[in-house]
Amino acid sequence: MGIYVWGTGCGASQLISQGLEIRRISAFVDSFSQCVDFLGRPILRPEELPVTDCELLIVTTRHSGEVAGQCSRLGLDRERILFLKNHCRLDDMNASCTAAEKLLGRELLERLLPRQRVISTPARLSSSALPESELSGDYVRLSALELICRRLGARVPGAAAELGVYRGDFARCINSLLPERRLYLFDSFSGFAPTDGADAAFQAAHENTSARAVLSRMPNPDMVRLCPGYFPDSLDGLEERFCLVSLDVDFARPTLDGLRWFWPRLNTGGCLLLHDWGNPELPGVAQALEQYEAELGSPIPSLPLPDMKGSLALCK
Numbered sequence: 001m002g003i004y005v006w007g008t009g010c011g012a013s014q015l016i017s018q019g020l021e022i023r024r025i026s027a028f029v030d031s032f033s034q035c036v037d038f039l040g041r042p043i044l045r046p047e048e049l050p051v052t053d054c055e056l057l058i059v060t061t062r063h064s065g066e067v068a069g070q071c072s073r074l075g076l077d078r079e080r081i082l083f084l085k086n087h088c089r090l091d092d093m094n095a096s097c098t099a100a101e102k103l104l105g106r107e108l109l110e111r112l113l114p115r116q117r118v119i120s121t122p123a124r125l126s127s128s129a130l131p132e133s134e135l136s137g138d139y140v141r142l143s144a145l146e147l148i149c150r151r152l153g154a155r156v157p158g159a160a161a162e163l164g165v166y167r168g169d170f171a172r173c174i175n176s177l178l179p180e181r182r183l184y185l186f187d188s189f190s191g192f193a194p195t196d197g198a199d200a201a202f203q204a205a206h207e208n209t210s211a212r213a214v215l216s217r218m219p220n221p222d223m224v225r226l227c228p229g230y231f232p233d234s235l236d237g238l239e240e241r242f243c244l245v246s247l248d249v250d251f252a253r254p255t256l257d258g259l260r261w262f263w264p265r266l267n268t269g270g271c272l273l274l275h276d277w278g279n280p281e282l283p284g285v286a287q288a289l290e291q292y293e294a295e296l297g298s299p300i301p302s303l304p305l306p307d308m309k310g311s312l313a314l315c316k
């Protein structure tokens, strides 16, 4: 019975230098290596892994999804696999690994995991601020928001706002990351305006919310100003300057209205996050930006984000 290590590259040598003694490793597993041993231990092909003898398999390569598939075909259960590089999945691939702590001890395990993890929950959103929703799987969107808020710091004055709030999942993150900023939340809280292009199912999917329910989910509700109703009528004479705006209304007309109102009111150094800009299912969002840039007569400096819906960060 012993510990096996998948991979004979940098990840494996890092594992040794971080404290796993070579004498504790029964063998390495590698499908590509042309050598017969690594650091004096034999190298096995995946199909040679003695599954019944394997108490713990430590996977040091970045091909975690592929290795998980091979292990499942070999009959090695996930309780005995520790992935050091969670490269292809956003969830915790080690959730069911019970053998690692038993064999390595908590101290060594804690030393190995944080340094080698590629994907993790954004640090400042890891606790109660993270809603249970599709959003919690969108690491890039959340992490970008976290870093943008860090960059704003105290340098850029102004309030924060979201146009298109739905149940407040993203708004809740903004409210958590910018606890001292006023946060304006604009939504009809009953779906899309009738002529904007939502079909019956899309409309129905966005009706199930309310301003009161959204407010109750905010970690800092005292800073929140709810602006219910169809935008731009819901502005009701508001005048304000902003450091951060999230624009997420899915269709061309409200997106254009949002750009026309918020962009001139965004302070220098501020950021407007245009959700769905790269989403082929909602082409009106990118079309609205094109039209607004034509009205301005120049392109807005921006950075596309590889999040789940292709957000665009517009920077002032």
Ligand SMILES: C[S@@+](CC[C@H](N)C(=O)[O-])C[C@H]1O[C@@H](n2cnc3c(N)ncnc32)[C@H](O)[C@@H]1O
Residues within 6 Å of the ligand: 135, 162, 163, 164, 165, 166, 167, 168, 169, 170, 171, 186, 187, 188, 189, 190, 191, 192, 193, 206, 229, 230, 231, 232, 248, 249, 250, 254
């Ligand atoms: C995709 S959802 C927003 C999701 C939210 N930003 C999140 O990430 O959790 C789009 C929202 O835009 C709102 N909306 C669309 N057009 C609007 C308009 N003209 N005025 C107010 N709200 C609008 C809809 O009611 C819907 O709740």
